[in-house]
Amino acid sequence: MPLSIVGHRGAMTHKPENSLESYALAEQVGVDEIELDVRLSKDEELFLLHDATLDRTAGDDSARGLGPAAELTLAQLQAARLDSGRGVVTLAEMYAATRTFIQLEIKDPATVPHLASYFSTHPDDAGRTILTGFDPDALRHAAELMPTIGRCIIVTSIAVAERFEGGWRALLDHTRSTRFACGLEGLTPEIVDSVHELGLELHVWPMRTTDDMRRAVELGADGTTSDDPELARTWYEQVSAEQTARA
Template sequence: MTLLIVGHRGAMAHAPENSLQSYALAEEVGVDEIELDVRLSKDGELFLLHDATLDRTAGDDAARGLGPAAELTLTQLQAVVLNSGRGVVTLAEMYAATTTFIQLEIKDPATVPALARYFAAHPADAGRTILTSFHPDALRHAAELMPTIGRCIIVQALADAERFEGGWRGLLDHTRATRFACGFQDLTQDVVDALHDLGVEVHVWPCRTVDDVRRAVELGADGTTSDDPAQAMSWLQQVLGERTAAS
């Protein structure tokens, strides 16, 4: 089984997260997928930002203290200077600048109808996208509006999924997820095997050390997400070499 290496917000260890530079660097090092975050502006435009505000990724004081990004128009969002040296990247700009498969995380459930309209108009972009979210109802809504696009439910730990009615199986049924992304905490081989038996891919995160890669491979996970995908790819080759030498 191949372990996919996913660039977290591009290659954010070496370039500003959710920037065109970060996505380009991730593609340059050969990631299998890029994970990024989508939000909706006050005037209904789709753009890429992890946080609810611009404060953490601001490049100068003018970008701080503006309040929720959802309450700003796209013109306002693009006028500020982030740590990338420019304003936010739009969803369309990202797709035009990349060729890699995209994990598109829905940060705000209100984004879902706008995404459905976007992908209806851009089927090629839809064809290289999986929608992800920590919000079960957002993914359920996405399944209803965009049934042909894959879905991934994200949880911090397996215990979070087990708290859903019906446990992790109930969560999968509710979201109609085709992929399950889970933190390493309390994730077991039996659960990974059960998910695979259902035809559900398993991604584990975060990938911060060679031991994380080793654990992902041991579990038989399908992918892992790293801030430094080039390093993660190097670790993967190390781990696979260890397994070959031991066999």
């Protein structure tokens, strides 16, 4: 199967991350999936933001120095001007504006029961979603509340996964993952084969150079996430052509 190209927070090299414009550009260039980040406001509304505060993505002073986003109401989050020219995007807005499969990263474990409630009334959105994250217990909770939605544990390297009691296999079992997202460092074809033997997909990151793509293809990875998904697609086509020429 071809390697899946996932747009990181949309197409964030060219448009403000986690904005409707970024998601639209990612779909325009033909991503297989969009990766984005979900958080919970003070009044328990689901919205999209990578960081714990608005500061890094602020468009002007209205979004700076407000403190943790989790301590702000949705109205406050939407009144603040981000680099997209508007406030945060809600989860429902994102799903209404997109058609692509979604990687939804859980940034705050508190979102899990609220996601379960949302998806119980939005089955079409649930059907094009996989839940991801770095927190094993949050993903385990997601598995318990939303067993029909796929899950993907993310680790920076296989060495980090091995620190989980019982190793990386135990981590996948604990989180009931249907996919494994792992940093390229330390990965081997043997590990990738072992993940596949468990019936799971393996996605790799980061994807910043042609050499990263070459390694992903050589490892037999199923997908990768890129800030510039159109460029990543070009790299993939280049590497695939190289393989064909050698065959």
